[in-house]
Amino acid sequence: MNIIELVDVAYLVAAVLFISGLKQLTSPATARKGNQLASVGMLIAVVATLLVREIVTPVEMIGGLVLGAGIGVLLAKRVEMTGMPELVAAFNGFGGIASALVAGAEIARMMADGEPLSAASAVTIGLSVLIGMITFTGSFVAFGKLSGRINGNPVSFPGMRLITIVAALAAIGATVWMAMESGAFPDVPDGVINGAITLTVAAFLLGILLVIPIGGADMPVVVALLNSYSGLAASATGFVLDNTALIVSGALVGASGLILTNIMCVAMNRSLLNVLIGGFGGDSAEGADPARSMEGKSVTSTSPDDTAIMLAYAEKVIVVPGYGMAVAQAQHAVRELGDELEKRGVKVKYAIHPVAGRMPGHMNVLLAEANVSYDLLFEMDDINGEFDTCDVAIVIGANDVVNPAARHDKASPIYGMPILNVDKARTSIVLKRSMRPGYAGIQNELFFNHNNRMLFGDAKDSITEVVNELKAL
Numbered sequence: 001m002n003i004i005e006l007v008d009v010a011y012l013v014a015a016v017l018f019i020s021g022l023k024q025l026t027s028p029a030t031a032r033k034g035n036q037l038a039s040v041g042m043l044i045a046v047v048a049t050l051l052v053r054e055i056v057t058p059v060e061m062i063g064g065l066v067l068g069a070g071i072g073v074l075l076a077k078r079v080e081m082t083g084m085p086e087l088v089a090a091f092n093g094f095g096g097i098a099s100a101l102v103a104g105a106e107i108a109r110m111m112a113d114g115e116p117l118s119a120a121s122a123v124t125i126g127l128s129v130l131i132g133m134i135t136f137t138g139s140f141v142a143f144g145k146l147s148g149r150i151n152g153n154p155v156s157f158p159g160m161r162l163i164t165i166v167a168a169l170a171a172i173g174a175t176v177w178m179a180m181e182s183g184a185f186p187d188v189p190d191g192v193i194n195g196a197i198t199l200t201v202a203a204f205l206l207g208i209l210l211v212i213p214i215g216g217a218d219m220p221v222v223v224a225l226l227n228s229y230s231g232l233a234a235s236a237t238g239f240v241l242d243n244t245a246l247i248v249s250g251a252l253v254g255a256s257g258l259i260l261t262n263i264m265c266v267a268m269n270r271s272l273l274n275v276l277i278g279g280f281g282g283d284s285a286e287g288a289d290p291a292r293s294m295e296g297k298s299v300t301s302t303s304p305d306d307t308a309i310m311l312a313y314a315e316k317v318i319v320v321p322g323y324g325m326a327v328a329q330a331q332h333a334v335r336e337l338g339d340e341l342e343k344r345g346v347k348v349k350y351a352i353h354p355v356a357g358r359m360p361g362h363m364n365v366l367l368a369e370a371n372v373s374y375d376l377l378f379e380m381d382d383i384n385g386e387f388d389t390c391d392v393a394i395v396i397g398a399n400d401v402v403n404p405a406a407r408h409d410k411a412s413p414i415y416g417m418p419i420l421n422v423d424k425a426r427t428s429i430v431l432k433r434s435m436r437p438g439y440a441g442i443q444n445e446l447f448f449n450h451n452n453r454m455l456f457g458d459a460k461d462s463i464t465e466v467v468n469e470l471k472a473l
Contacts, residue, residue: 128237388421
């Protein structure tokens with residue numbers, strides 16, 4: 001067996017590990033193992049590629065692996081779980097720029113070696129640059145929105161749609177131009193190089209223009225889509241380099257990201273096109289009427305001690321976490337509350353809406369970090385039928401995903417969106433800082449229900465007080 005055959009075997013092993021890892025990621029209980037399998041697969045693919053192509057010396061390769069591992073460990077230690085959405089967005093961006101840079105480096109290599117460029121290769125390189133640069137700039141706009149460095153509301157300006165269309169046409173035109181000029185490469189490289197530069201600039205602008213109109217509350221969908229883009233960019237780069245492992249891994253990431261994006265769009269009852277061009281999902285939805293259909297109604301406030309009493313004498317409690325829990329970093333307090341209730345014989349479950357938070361699986365990640373048992377986490381379809389038999393449903397920072405208007409109000413912007421049936425619980429308690437509406441810009445009917453109580457204040461502080469009151473009972 002020669003070295004090429006050994007590398008092919010290594011790529012096959014890596015592909016099997018990628019697929020096995022992806023399968024393990026379908027369950028929180030096996031997600032860690034899945035991550036490890038995929039990481040080992042990528043390590044095998046990287047080492048095999050570097051060795052067979054003699055790109056670097058073994059010492060340089062080990063140095064790079066140590067440096068990369070060190071950065072990964074540092075990020076894992078320093079980044080809080082509440083910062084995971086921003087970190088995921090940044091990783092997507094790094095993947096995108098890496099693909100674009102590799103495509104550019106391939107043009108430089110071919111020119112230096114005097115190697116001809118086929119039209120098909122030119123298109124493949126163009127796709128790698130296009131998708132990679134869109135992913136890069138789009139991901140860092142998402143990073144800015146998630147971290148608060150950029151306004152989380154939809155941003156638009158006169159002529160924005162026209163500029164976006166022009167940038168898209170320029171990117172397509174530049175790719176076609178590269179293919180047309182490929183026959184003269186490398187003797188006359190100007191056409192390909194100028195096309196690549198034009199494509200890079202157009203794609204750079206496209207990434208920004210496609211993401212800034214999307215509000216912060218739609219970031220879970222955007223992060224999933226950009227993750228898919230990073231995979232597609234990697235796969236395109238695999239074709240550029242004729243690297244099987246890169247093609248397979250990129251295709252897996254791209255396909256899984258698109259599937260996840262579709263699942264989240266269905267959970268919001270919106271199309272992907274509506275998310276991308278709708279200018280919806282702002283953090284405050286300025287200009288909307290938050291009191292629509294709420295005239296003459298008032299909310300009933302409660303206190304930590306009254307909340308503790310209601311919870312202490314309940315038989316079944318369902319906790320509904322939302323973005324407010326992430327903002328308040330209340331996940332550990334929530335786990336402590338659950339533990340205290342379980343000591344009293346109360347059955348506690350956690351209801352997870354697919355688009356709660358700011359990235360796919362945001363609530364699952366936070367609760368897992370707080371050591372909440374995976375067995376207590378339930379997806380919307382699995383838990384919705386249990387609210388009818390629930391004594392108390394406690395909502396922590398969730399808003400539109402528990403608004404009953406989604407079921408019956410055809411004029412509501414969230415009409416048709418699947419929600420958690422909190423209003424069907426015997427009693428519901430909502431923890432919020434204020435009566436500020438959610439990203440849809442409408443007030444939540446749940447807040448005004450006769451069986452609902454509002455516990456105002458910082459979620460972490462409020463839950464801590466409730467736990468203290470429970471212990472004192």
